[in-house]
Amino acid sequence: MSPHSAENGIVTVPTHHTVERATDKLAKLIEAKQIVLFARIDFAADAERAGLAMQPAQLLVFGNPRAGTPLMQAAPTVALDLPLKVLVWQDADGRVWLSYNATSYLQARHGAPEALMKAIDGVGALVQAATAD
Secondary structure (H helix, E strand, C coil): CCCEECCCCCCEEEECCCCCHHHHHHHHHHHHHCCCEEEEHHHHHHHCCCCCCCCCCEEEHHHHHHHHHHHHHHCCHHHHHHEEEEEECCCCCCEEEEEEEEEEHHHHHHHHHHHHHHHHHCCHHHHHHHHCC
16 A cells, blocks of 8 residues: 555545544554644534534544644744644545645645654654554
8 A cells, every 4th residue: 555645735545444443543543652632523423413424534633742833933834734634534435545734745835944844744654554454
């Protein structure tokens, strides 16, 4: 399984797990690294409460103030994209994917110093670990 990065900066990685399982696994990895898990949003459950239906999709919002604060100090607009987010979603064919913003995209988008981007570049490794069997 290799990640697919579109020109829009979104990296999408396939998994054989269900949305629930992949999200659980990613949340545990985040917490094990002592990264703050700010929110877990279950879009399908929210849609159901509103009387709507959609494919399973969950968003994890997480970060580390020690990594994000220097970035926001250097390039305040990066706060639009921080904390980090990973969307775990199922497509119409039943395949499950994890999507996140590439750090190179965030660096280019906000003109943040490249050296500071290393502090948040671990998102790809977290996603890869969450997709493993």
